[in-house]
Amino acid sequence: MTRDISAIRRDYEGGSLDEGNTPESPVNLFQEWLTLALESEGDDGNAMTLATVDSQGLPHARVVLLKGSDDRGLVFFTNYHSHKGSELANVPHAALVFWWPSLSRQVRIEGSVEIVSEAESDSYFASRPRGSQLGTWIATQSVEIPDRNWIAERQKRYEQLYEGQDVKRPAHWGGYRVVPEMIEFWQGQPSRLHDRIRYERREGEWVKYRLAP
Template sequence: MDELSRMRHEYLGGSLNETEMALNPFDEFKVWLETAIASGLSEPNAMTVASATPEGRPSARVVLLKELNEKGFVFYTNYMSRKGEELLANPFIAAVFDWHEIERQVRIEGIAEKVDEEESDAYFNVRPNDAKIGAWASPQSRMVRGREELEELEKRYANQFSGSEIPRPPHWGGFLIRPTMIEFWQGRPNRMHDRMAYYKGDKGWNMQRLAP
């Protein structure tokens, strides 16, 4: 794979200026997300989420951002999955939005906590029925005998809830990421990228420029 060492991409998309950025990182993120959506990116709400065991063994996967509010970033999952169990045992979390097509990314570090059951219910209720069945049928992150086992589970729960309202499984719900740091990255020529990081302090957010 010698070609990997020769791969180069010059970033020419833009720049970041401290005086032009919002004082609150949530306001800045909303602008960036709107730009990513307007650019026609596939699933611009996709973010890589990293969790770790209490011993510090990390794991990462892609999830979908489903809400942004004044507290932080919300995604939904199976609490009995690997990420769910890790976050319940060790709430430190990191996330990355990689919008490579527009030469931007956002990094988040913070603490994860369960959202209220009412909030999880409200989101679950607007999901398609097939997705609701999937939440019941999938023993997420567990080993299975084969695809046939998953299809049997899906069929079983589809029959169980046929013609009735599908409730939210007790093991499924949302996590809120309460950020302590949000970094905005803009690609620049010669790898001299712009990195602006907001740190949560006792009196609000402090913005600092980081070297690339």
């Protein structure tokens, strides 16, 4: 029997989030929350939903992995020829959502998107496991393929091609940086009376304010 999802309830609990006790920069608060999330969520702590818009204004979303974060923005890597790559080429703006259930916390981020430097993409690519490096050559992400054998055949071909040598980064694969214009922190509270603190960049400066649950 299918479970009645309308009856599912969870009472969120967490420490209070007050604008008076938050730093002036949302980057600092995000790093604090991310550090705790990586401890409590394990290897899923850096998973984030990436939402993009295509040339017709239709939204698309998927989960990707955060691979870098600093004052410049948040970095992830992918195939530039993928659907999200094509969408970002047409509309270079995106939204991110982090959900950390063990902490009853969510972070929403919106901003412009830029391609990171080739040196940054090269550096990260070199740090990846060899199988993941080969994977960037084996399959052009998001294209239609006939079956799983197509992947197996190409995998064998590229393993032979790069046998005994380093795998170089293909030009169609690299990083994007989401440059935040808005960051919202959500801390779950009992009775759905959650804490929400939003930061917005205005004329180059961050301003913060509280939102109703």
